[in-house]
Amino acid sequence: MLIAGIGYYYMLPKELFNDPFATVVNDFRGELLSARIADDGQWRFPEVEALPEKYEVALLMFEDQHFYRHPGVNPLAIGRALWQNLTASETVSGGSTISMQVIRLSRKGKSRSVKEKLVEMALATRLELRYSKSSILKLYASHAPFGGNTVGLNAAAWRYFQRPPKNLSWAEAALLAILPNQPSLLFPGKRNEKLLDKRNRLLQRLYNAGAMDEISFELAKAEPLPDGPARLPQKADHFLSYLAQSGAKGKVTNSSVDGFLQDRVNSVLNAHHALLKTDGIHNAAVLVLDVKSNQVMAYAGNVPESGSEHAGAVDVIQAPRSTGSLLKPLLYASLLDEGLILPKTLIPDVPTFYTDFAPKNFTRKYDGVVHADMAISRSLNVPAVNMLKMYGYPKFHQKLRDLGMTTLNNPPGFYGLSMILGGSEGTLWDMANIYAGMSRTLNNHSSRRFTTDYQGYAFASFESKDFEANREVPSLNASSVWFAFKAMLEVYRPAEDASWKLYSSARKVAWKTGTSFGYRDGWAIGVTPEYVVGVWVGNADGEGRPGLTGIKAAAPLMFDVFDLLPETTWFKPPKSELVTAIVDRETGFLSSPYSAKVDTVEIPKVGLRTTTSPYHQRVHLDKTERFRVNAGCYPLKDIVTKNWLVLPPKEAEYYKKKNPMYLDLPPLMPGCEDTSLSLMVMDMIYPQENAALYIPIAQDGVRSELVFEATHRESDIELFWHLDDVYIGSTLSKHEISLKPSPGDHIITIIDPEGNQFKRKFRVLSKESEE
Template sequence: MNRRTGIRFGGILLVAVIVLLGLNWTFPLPPAPQYSPMVLAADGTVLHAYLNATQKWRMKTELAEITPALQQAIIHKEDRYFRYHFGVNPVAILQAAGRNLFGRGRTTGASTITMQVARLLEPKERTVANKLKEMLRAMQLEAHYSKAEILQLYLNLVPYGGNIEGVKSAALLYFQQPPDYLSLAQTVTLAIIPNQPRLLVLGKNNALILAERNRWLRQFRQRRLFPDQDIADALAEPLDVRRHAAPALAPHLARRLVAQFPGQAIIRSTLRRGPQAQAEDLTKNYVRRLHELGISQAAVLVLNNRTRAVEAYVGSADFADATRAGQVDGVRAVRSPGSTLKPFLYALALDRGLVTPKMKLPDVPSNFSGFRPENFDKNFSGEVTVERALTYSLNIPAVRVLSEIGVVTFTDKLRDAGFQRVAHDAPRLGLSTILGGCGTTLEELTALYAALADKGRYCAVRLTAPLPSTSPPGPLSKKEGEPNDRRRQKSSGSPLFFGEGGRGVRLTAGDARLVSPAAAFLITDILAQHTRPDLPLGYQGSARLPKIAWKTGTSYGRRDAWSIGYNQDYTVGVWVGNFSGEGSPALTGTDIATPLLFDLFNALAYNSPNNWATPPASLDFRLVCAESGLVPGEHCPNQLIDYYLPGISSARRCEHQREALVSADGAISYCRACVPEAGFRRQLFLNPAPEVLAFRESQGLPATRLPAHNVVCRLVRGTDETGAALAITSPLANAEYLLNRAEKQQLLLSCAAGSEVRQVFWYVNDQFLRAASATERVFIRPPTGNVKISCADDHGRNVDIQLQVAEL
């Protein structure tokens, strides 16, 4: 070939390429098929599937699911030269033309698999013109995609009768298995149906399908396509099949993820099929037993503590129960948390050195600037240790600790833990937050407890895992101009790696240290006590219960019952109630939510090794006074061992007893300025906080007060050297009171004074009102307008407050 001929040939080739590129640009590939959204479990099995936008079951088959047996069966049945032609088989076309022209043999269209894909993508009437278009489109597909991707697209589009399309849809709906789990007989069955989907209907014409299947199996044996023994086993396999419902586990999470990732055909979740199915069954059966108590719903969340992967997600007892709002997602519903935030509060107090487990806190009627909390049982204990206050979920000690820490500090930490409603409402929240006076979700609470299980480290929960990076995107999904090999190298999701179910892989992204490992351990140690008031009496499964730490909660009005527990492996959150917000007298975390929590843990970790947390090196032991939990003072004979955080925990010494100088008959007390040379003795007196002393006296409990001070002492009306407190507890300073004149409403005067105080003196607008005992409740009819209330004690201390009074 001379130079001129070469140039002409090159020019013609260039023009041809330009023309082809122009045609390709003018007639682009058809849009990608609309697949049925699928949510997978962590192991890749289908949890939930939806109809696509055209109301068809078209579940996307991945390349990895196309087994060699399926490839061979389809190719040898439909297009034996599929791997060799360029989309059109010229030999087959000539043979078909001859048969059709001369009427010899079966009339055929010589369609290749690629041509069938073109027709399935753009269905048209079968005419010669449309056949030519199919051929051109087939060649275009071959230019853009590999043979494997074209075969994948074919298997995603082939009809199986009714609204079922694609081999994966047929495999799941008829055999309840993905394509790569099918037997040879089942695989060949799915290979023969697409040619006659209206005649060969699984579940209706099984006998006809069986005969056709066996005919093809014998042909495959003649072609030596599969081993003889495999063919024999397939021929002997019966065909007893019917259509089943589509996979429908985890409906609430599936709907959530499909809405979160619109247009995505396959979403891989972190759920594990076994725990998810168990959790759904346990929840549904348990709520069925609560119907007579006026309780209709429950929600459950199971977290893997090491990865924060959600392994079970139950939004309601029955998604299909419209009469009880079953489609509401209880995992994300904002509810009152009751007492479930108390462990986190005490953990923060431990880290700030405010408390230790054995330290005692007042549990008496208290007024926090107008907020008067009550315990759940309406009773008071006087003083309780921190561990008992948490174990018995007492309200007043918790409010007292929150008032010391500060609401803003507490809510800021909850914001760090992902509490969205708390973050939104933070400016309006007060001390009632710790008793459930805020909004939160089961997802937020469970993640918070998982942080306690993981040494105080918070990570957001994970609902999805990346799809395997070895599986490239399907056909008709690549970006224009991006080569196939480049797409295969792309990462398919987050750089974090997840194993099956996210197990055994520790996350490092987005960590937040909420509390120290020491505080987390101490709270866990308290919540794991064997003797618990919230262990349901007679609960039969408790003997097999793996060791867990757990906390219950009940919201105001008994509208929400919570029980959240954890061990080293899992954190399980349970909410029980009614989505309508209606309460029930029986609804408590202890009696209603905890049994379901135990059921779930027994199912998850029946024979678990029960590995447990060990004290971190930052913790140590010390002796404390048994009466106060503080460092022993001069008069602390009874001592016990308590945990503490060196350098952080308070080192305040105990003064639960106070030595005083009294007369021989014990009638009067002396200070150092007035003690006589003889005729006195030393005596120890209990020295509780004023409010505790007042409570003990009101309950008739032993509460010995210091005798009245020597009346002739020159300091009796001077400065008190003890520095003991005197406080007006009612009315409230700077408050506004509206009194009903017709009902003759009065104002209560009360104070909190030290044990040495016997008498107090009340003044209104600097006018003497009356004397009263330190614990006496005085009622008055105050004047209207600005009012000054003053109280003085018999040791010369004085306190004043201002308030506003109006009348109706």
């Protein structure tokens, strides 16, 4: 007896079913978004968590009315089945309880012999000792066959009726109760009268038992049978793939995605794709985040209609792509955050050359100097590089990693200053998360430094993902974010691209676009206190297309998605982090005694540590104000003293072209020495100090020329050029000269008529030294 008891105890396997499950993602209402078939080719959803009442009542009425009263085997049902089979001379009834059917399903393909029936009976009683009655019902509903490759109640409800089991009608519940008994009866294209008759007989029994009233009974009988299994919804395939790769394969993810919004985003995406593909642009992605709940609202990783021929399966939201200008507001906020600049600080905007890097503005035009916030609003490249040089690219590299940019896998020197112009890659997921984190920082600002979890916070909430929560990382102050978003709100674009105005929305949106080198990627990210919408447009294979810019290709899509969202508000200024200060109106620095005009404005508190304006100086003029003088050469009583904006020569050269009110510093009066000012009167635009230059050789074997360019405070002055102390010529007004210096080290010297000299060292590389 002891041995028999031990054998009985261990006869039931620990795990009844080890079948693979489909991967399923639902929206926040519980509606199916997308599903992927199980590895064995079956539409088998993960096991049900609860059975709907209608289905359970119908199932027990059809299969096992005494389920809650028997120990796994019903002797009366077995006896009745034996009698029916003997009188009919064939097997017409099995007498199996639901518990026995669970055992048969778990044993897969065993013969239906008397011996196997006895084994099932023994295992069924053991099953009842291990599992509760409700658990046994759920095992049956999860693994019963429903025709074709549809397994389990969840999959059947969606494939036959396009709704979750909890929403089944009486007719639908009755059909699914009888279908596992003869799943072949439901076949597309057949009239299925036999199945309809069986369903209606079960409905009659349910009505007779008082499970439904007469009206419900008549309506249920009138419902037609489904034509067959339908395709499951595939509204968020790329989101499903992302979840599967993140640990949710074979599980049900109850996500935060809004199914209605996802549908509409897909429609907008397809509409824009219809236009973009005419220009050879075949891929696009949209990500919508809810800032306050830190969750994903819509996730469209690619154009639903792009197809396999254009890499439509690629999830571009997770694909590293060149960021273009998306990092510029982050750099601007970082500089503000550390008190290195103020919002209106002047930043140089002149042609700049480095050894292997020569940034250019998109329009190839330069302002000389530009206010920092306007550099962001206008997305100017050269000022951005100058700001990164000021901040330090190693420090900015670390700042981006702290904020949640996961794609910076190389050391800072690998990217260098080009990092700010798209020299580094980022994902739409990371970039949207970072901007949403900034929005949340501004929403929750306080008098202390605010820390938050930028990285991983916008993940859809689902049980299978164990991501880093409540991770404390250095953030940006709310005041810095406030000014960054203000700059993004006041977006300006070149006159020749005036169509950008058509993309603005009635609501306030802080937005930034980006375009990568070679027109391979177009970005647009918009931010409000409630939402972040991130858009990428391009070709997944990296092919560039003329006109593929963030402003033309991505921004219209972004604003159309914003139009799908509820009404939004705008951020409140973080008053506790702001302070009133007197600022030089022209330069944006803190005012100095030499400031000509000042404004009283709010700045970040940390901005009080910035310097006063270095560009304003006090000058002494003669009574006509045409010459600079001093007490040694001019009567003291006649000297006129003024505060003067004095830009460096290179910046002044470009600034005065766009600012006719800018006045050059008057020249010294003949006979006067400059004792009041130490000014740089000229500068070299190209090349930079100690530049290494290579002179290419044309196809005909002739060496090309290098063009040297200089600037002087007096625009109409003549300059005299020397190469290695050898006079080579002069220039007037436009100071450019072409030379063919030999390989090696050189010094170019420029002298003006007043004897002022400027020297610049450079090196010319030979082809061999370059290699």
